[in-house]
Amino acid sequence: MGAMAGNNLPSLGRVKLTDLIASEGLPSDSYKISVSTLSQSLAQYSAAIIQLPGNDGALLRSGLDSARLYFHQRSSYSAAEMVHTNDSREWCKTSGYYADPQLWQETYDYRPGLTPTEPNNTMELPPAGLPDVFALLGKAARDILDAISFSLNLRSSPxxxxxxxxxxxxxxxxxxxxxxxxxxxxxxQGAQRHGLTTQEDGQLVMFPDHDHQADKSLITVVKSDKAGLHIRDFHGRWILVDGDIGPQEAVVFPGLALYQATAGYVSPALHRIETGNLQGNMYGRCSLVFKLMPKSMASFNCSEMAAAGHGIEAQFQLPIPVDDFMQRSHPTDQLFTRHSFPNYNFTAGQDGSLKPLLKRRKNNTRCKPLPPSKRLRLEAQRVLKERVQEIADKKGIKLRFCNLKECEGHLQSLDSPCGSIRMEIGWPPGVPFVHPHDLPNKAKLGFLEAYEPGWTASQDMENQPL
Known part of the structure; x- marks a missing residue:
């Protein structure tokens, strides 16, 4: 990710879906440029904007109109329609109408092969056009997944x-x-708004109690009738990603399943919905959300990633049944985050064609465990992040880490944007105020000693062979 610093996208990447569709033979220049834009946008912002053909945009608008009318005509919900978020076994069986009063949210799940019924066993009339929208967004999600596979140098349709x-x-x-x-x-009916309020850039923003979440999908495609989807970027900032999308555009972001299937090379998007700007709106905020999911009887393994020459960390080396993975909880602060999502800078070669500059990890091994020194550095990064966040939480400080190059100038300034934060949390003098994963390996270990003296020695004792 550090190699990307000089080539950052100024804003969320926009890509035409037609340019991401693979064809036989050599990849076209437009395909390679679009894949590069997509991969960089996912690495920086954990999301991208996909431009669908004009006719598809009309179908999405029709689907949103139908959704507004469907929910508007419902006057109440029953106890049987309440969302049971703790029943993870039902992840691939949801269908029909559900209500979540705490989040002030209603949903209708359309899942081909299942016929939803009301609690009294009568047929439920769904929003119109769902089969066509499902087919449209499903095809788009698969094309996007194949483009990500190309960016990772995987074989076709892995x-x-x-x-x-x-x-x-x-x-x-x-x-x-x-x-x-x-x-x-x-x-x-019966919904009570539970929100938390934050002050960002002078504007009042309200979010539900569950501040953010990550989908368990491979790919999620979202089309909304009103702005409000925020996704956390690489620097930890919350970005409004659907504020200026056109009628034929949708937001796409990766989920936890793709994170597992790619051995952590594609980080899942953390997202939340803004609900503080809908006062006086009779329909609320409606969205069409397609989630490309793995089938329950399959297993995640990273053999394709290893075959492509990517290093596989220990936690991804054993196959995991999809059903088991979906039923587990995945705390977002415990995800192993790689910041080396391939950055393909397609430049003109001597033959005039565009060629990807592939970056591969050194000492690629397929099933070799991590050496003790690498495990020590990764553990130091994890513990350091927790300690810094713990201090910030106790002091009520909202952390906003700097860019490494920018902060080198901040250190020389008497009035810098990060000066007060560094002083309040005891950040070592002379060290740029960056996220723990951006610190050099030696600095990770030495820096951690400032917060937890004796930590390195204790870890060395644990890593000694018996």
Missing amino acids: FTEILDNVPLRSREISSSVLTVCCHSRPSF
């Missing part, structure tokens, strides 16, 4: 074995799901 059949076979139920969402509908 995730086919963990995806549903196209089309589904007889009696198969779709693992992927199209969710129609409605946030903050004023006529939502």
Whole structure:
């Protein structure tokens, strides 16, 4: 990720879906440039904007209109329709209407192969056009997944074995799901708004109690009728990603399943919905959310990543059944984050064509455990991040880390944006105020000693062979 510093995208990457569709033979220049833009945008912002063909945009607008009418005509919900968030076993079986009063959110899950019914066993009339929207966004998500595979130098369609059949076979139920969402509908009966309020850039912003979440999908594609989707970028800042998207554009971001399938090379997006700007709106905020999911009977393994020459950390070396992975909790502060998502700078070669400058990790090994020194550095990074955050939380400080190059100038300035934060949390003098993963390896260990004296010695004792 450090190599990307001089080539950052100034804003969220915009890519035409038609330019991401692979074709036989050599990749075109437009394909390689689009893949480069997509991969850089996912690395910097954990999201990108996909431009769909004009006719597809009309279908999405129609789907959103239908969603507004569907939720507006519902006057109440029953106890049977309440979301049970602790029942992770139902991750691939949800279908029909659900309500979450705490988040002031209603959803309708469309899952081909399942026929939703009301609690009294009567047929429920769903929003219109869902099969067509499902097919449209499902195809887009698969094309995007293949483009990410190309950027990682994987073979064609490497995730086919963990995806549903196209089309589904007889009696198969779709693992992927199209969710129609409605946030903050004023006529939502019994809902009580629980929000937290933060002050950002002088504006009052309200978010639900669950401040942020990460989807368990491979790829998520979102089209909303109103802005409000915030995603955390590489620097830890929350970015409004759907503030200026056009009628035929949608937001795409990776989920936890892709993070696992790529051995951590593609980080999942952390996202949250703004609900403080909908006062007086009779319909609330409606969204079409397609989640490309792995099938429950498959397993995650990183053999494709290893075959492409990528280093595989110890925690990704053992296969994990998809169903087990989906039923586990995944605290976002414990995710192993790589900051080396390939940055393909496609430049003109001597033959006039565009060639990717591939970056591969040194000493690539397929199943070799991490050496003690590497495990020590990774553990130091994790503990250091926790200690710094713990101090900030106790003092009520909101951390905003600097760019490494910019902060070198901050250290020489008497009135710098990070000066007071560095002083309050005891940041060592002369060290740029950057996220712990940006510190050099030796600095990670030495820096941690300032917060927890004797830590390195204790870890050395634990890593000694018995």
